[in-house]
Amino acid sequence: VSARTETGPGLEAGLLEALRALATDPAALGLADDCARLDWPLGLQLIATHDMLAEGRHFTPDCPPADIGWKLVAVNLSDLAASGARPVALLMGAGIGDDRSLDWARALVAGVGQAVARFGVPLIGGDTIRSGPATVLSLTALGSVPQGRALLRGGARAGDDLWLSGDIGAAGLGLRVALGGAAADAGAAALLKRYRRPVPRLALGLALRGLAHAAMDVSDGLYLDAARLAEASGLAVRIERAAIPLSAEVQASGVPTDQLAAMGDDYELLFTAAPARRAEVLAASAAAQTPVARIGLLEAGRGLLVDGAAPERLGYQHR
Amino acid sequence: VSARTETGPGLEAGLLEALRALATDPAALGLADDCARLDWPLGLQLIATHDMLAEGRHFTPDCPPADIGWKLVAVNLSDLAASGARPVALLMGAGIGDDRSLDWARALVAGVGQAVARFGVPLIGGDTIRSGPATVLSLTALGSVPQGRALLRGGARAGDDLWLSGDIGAAGLGLRVALGGAAADAGAAALLKRYRRPVPRLALGLALRGLAHAAMDVSDGLYLDAARLAEASGLAVRIERAAIPLSAEVQASGVPTDQLAAMGDDYELLFTAAPARRAEVLAASAAAQTPVARIGLLEAGRGLLVDGAAPERLGYQHR
Numbered sequence: 001v002s003a004r005t006e007t008g009p010g011l012e013a014g015l016l017e018a019l020r021a022l023a024t025d026p027a028a029l030g031l032a033d034d035c036a037r038l039d040w041p042l043g044l045q046l047i048a049t050h051d052m053l054a055e056g057r058h059f060t061p062d063c064p065p066a067d068i069g070w071k072l073v074a075v076n077l078s079d080l081a082a083s084g085a086r087p088v089a090l091l092m093g094a095g096i097g098d099d100r101s102l103d104w105a106r107a108l109v110a111g112v113g114q115a116v117a118r119f120g121v122p123l124i125g126g127d128t129i130r131s132g133p134a135t136v137l138s139l140t141a142l143g144s145v146p147q148g149r150a151l152l153r154g155g156a157r158a159g160d161d162l163w164l165s166g167d168i169g170a171a172g173l174g175l176r177v178a179l180g181g182a183a184a185d186a187g188a189a190a191l192l193k194r195y196r197r198p199v200p201r202l203a204l205g206l207a208l209r210g211l212a213h214a215a216m217d218v219s220d221g222l223y224l225d226a227a228r229l230a231e232a233s234g235l236a237v238r239i240e241r242a243a244i245p246l247s248a249e250v251q252a253s254g255v256p257t258d259q260l261a262a263m264g265d266d267y268e269l270l271f272t273a274a275p276a277r278r279a280e281v282l283a284a285s286a287a288a289q290t291p292v293a294r295i296g297l298l299e300a301g302r303g304l305l306v307d308g309a310a311p312e313r314l315g316y317q318h319r
Numbered sequence: 320v321s322a323r324t325e326t327g328p329g330l331e332a333g334l335l336e337a338l339r340a341l342a343t344d345p346a347a348l349g350l351a352d353d354c355a356r357l358d359w360p361l362g363l364q365l366i367a368t369h370d371m372l373a374e375g376r377h378f379t380p381d382c383p384p385a386d387i388g389w390k391l392v393a394v395n396l397s398d399l400a401a402s403g404a405r406p407v408a409l410l411m412g413a414g415i416g417d418d419r420s421l422d423w424a425r426a427l428v429a430g431v432g433q434a435v436a437r438f439g440v441p442l443i444g445g446d447t448i449r450s451g452p453a454t455v456l457s458l459t460a461l462g463s464v465p466q467g468r469a470l471l472r473g474g475a476r477a478g479d480d481l482w483l484s485g486d487i488g489a490a491g492l493g494l495r496v497a498l499g500g501a502a503a504d505a506g507a508a509a510l511l512k513r514y515r516r517p518v519p520r521l522a523l524g525l526a527l528r529g530l531a532h533a534a535m536d537v538s539d540g541l542y543l544d545a546a547r548l549a550e551a552s553g554l555a556v557r558i559e560r561a562a563i564p565l566s567a568e569v570q571a572s573g574v575p576t577d578q579l580a581a582m583g584d585d586y587e588l589l590f591t592a593a594p595a596r597r598a599e600v601l602a603a604s605a606a607a608q609t610p611v612a613r614i615g616l617l618e619a620g621r622g623l624l625v626d627g628a629a630p631e632r633l634g635y636q637h638r
Contacts, residue, residue: 029471032472032473032551033402033471033472033473033551034368034398034401034402034535034536035366035368035398035399035401035404035462035469036366036367036368037364037365037402037464037469038364038365038366038367039364039466040359040363042361042362043361044359045356045359046356046359046461047354047355047356047357048354048355048408048410048443048444048459048461049353049354049355050410050411050412050444050445050459051353051412051446052414052446052448052450052457054414054449054450054451056451057448057449057450058448079353079354080354082353082354083352083353083354083356085354091367091369091459092369093369093371093457095373095414095455095457124367125367125368125369127369127370127371129371129373129376130373131371131376131453131455132373132375132451132452132453132455133453134450134451134452134453134455136371136414136450136451136455138371138412138414138446138457140369140410140459142365142367143354145356147358150354150356152352153352153353154351154352216353217353232351232352
């Protein structure tokens with residue numbers, strides 16, 4: 001934590017206290033110094049990822065702050081999961097909007113704390129600032145993998161099966177709920193939770209080391225991310241629409257699968273493995289208590305085909 | 320770099336290209352994956368720090384973007400320097416304000432590139448987003464130290480000398496220039512540069528390993544940070560006003576030393592060492608080509624005294 005946060009009344013000091021209560025790992029040095037100090041396990045590679053979340057962009061201004069904190073941790077851990085990495089430590093940047101109260105910021109940190117506790121990864125450092133009109137958050141997640149065992153996006157081979165964990169579309173429909181486009185019944189609440197409280201597929205990522213040829217997390221839409229995985233691997237990808245797993249709530253929505261597969265925020269793992277290893281993939285799925293579905297295959301060529309045709313829209317396109 | 324940045328026209332895609340041009344280290348994996356992968360040197364501890372910079376708070380909206388990029392890197396490396404760490408890698412979060420052009424954002428990344436080249440530390444990952452009305456930047460700097468050799472803020476001993484690198488106040492006066500409070504002559508330009516292009520004291524930090532008992536960087540004002548170092552060490556600190564080093568330009572400003580010592584953004588190293596090791600400190604200073612001055616001492620007790628009295632104002636107080 002920066003020296004910037006350590007004095008004065010008001011938000012930064014108060015928020016630092018909240019962070020200190022979380023940062024109990026010895027590496028955090030009690031957030032008393034500007035740096036954290038971490039013993040690195042011998043011979044393991046370091047996997048590092050850094051994502052930001054911005055108000056109005058990645059969460060609505062009325063989003064419960066604890067959900068924002070949770071999601072900040074979860075989306076970064078999802079990147080570690082896709083690498084087959086074991087989470088080691090987090091550093092957080094809390095840029096709190098000028099009009100937010102200390103209580104609001106504390107609730108956000110409490111959500112970070114819930115995720116930290118749930119996923120067993122210590123917060124070891126960070127920074128707290130007033131960020132202007134909008135809240136802007138950053139997080140660095142550090143993880144470890146045995147030498148050369150990280151899963152990469154570009155490792156797929158022609159003939160590989162394409163697999164997906166869990167199901168898709170629920171978070172995208174949850175975003176619609178958040179934006180006020182759907183009734184607030186029990187089903188809507190469940191979808192909203194999928195949008196606001198994603199669960200990174202850490203156990204599955206670990207179980208896929210040495211088994212998956214390529215992996216990534218689905219954050220911008222299944223079709224778009226599948227196309228990216230194929231492109232990174234220098235291959236084409238075919239998906240069978242009927243094989244794409246949808247939850248009961250999502251099926252009940254009546255939204256066409258192609259629309260669901262072009263929504264973001266699923267945070268499922270998309271990965272490839274040799275067809276000869278299907279039984280091992282299913283065993284890894286069982287061991288990780290995470291369902292997986294075989295939704296397609298990789299082959300020589302370029303591009304994405306769904307039931308033999310290019311889909312109209314791939315996914316979330318950023319500015 | 321997040322998958323979020325990889326498609327679509329416009330800022331995020333263009334900015335990702337600019338980041339890719341910088342991220343040439345193998346650990347960056349060409350920014351093709353969401354994670355970077357780094358071989359960690361055997362037996363070294365990992366030092367990690369994460370600071371944010373926000374428009375209107377840490378830089379003025381009219382600040383040249385390359386200077387913002389430079390400062391983002393420099394302030395984080397300054398934290399590593401104060402730990403005696405060798406920089407290993409950087410991850411950057413670029414939250415670019417909605418009304419900023421791609422050219423502006425590219426210039427900011429170019430400033431990051433200048434710092435990366437100057438300090439020899441690779442950029443291995445990050446994220447690019449539109450952040451709302453204000454630009455908000457985050458950076459994680461990873462460094463290494465031999466086991467147990469990190470410098471800490473709380474390690475000072477009673478009787479230690481208090482030392483300061485370089486000189487103070489120039490950056491604070493440079494901020495006044497940036498805010499339009501001073502004439503734009505050559506002297507003003509030099510002060511402005513001290514504010515916008517701080518140089519982390521990396522070589523000195525390395526040279527102080529095993530020699531300094533405590534260290535931190537001066538970011539919020541010499542008096543405030545000296546008080547923090549003393550408090551973290553459970554000691555009192557005395558400073559001799561006349562021993563505080565000031566540059567010729569700063570002396571010419573006529574601003575009283577107590578005001579200069581309560582200004583922020585110096586990014587000098589403040590450290591303590593045993594009086595018996597003064598010659599070694601001066602040798603380290605010479606080896607690092609970084610001037611140091613002995614400005615006071617640590618003793619039993621609490622608080623900060625300057626020429627025997629408590630100063631009226633300590634430093635920059637945050638909201």
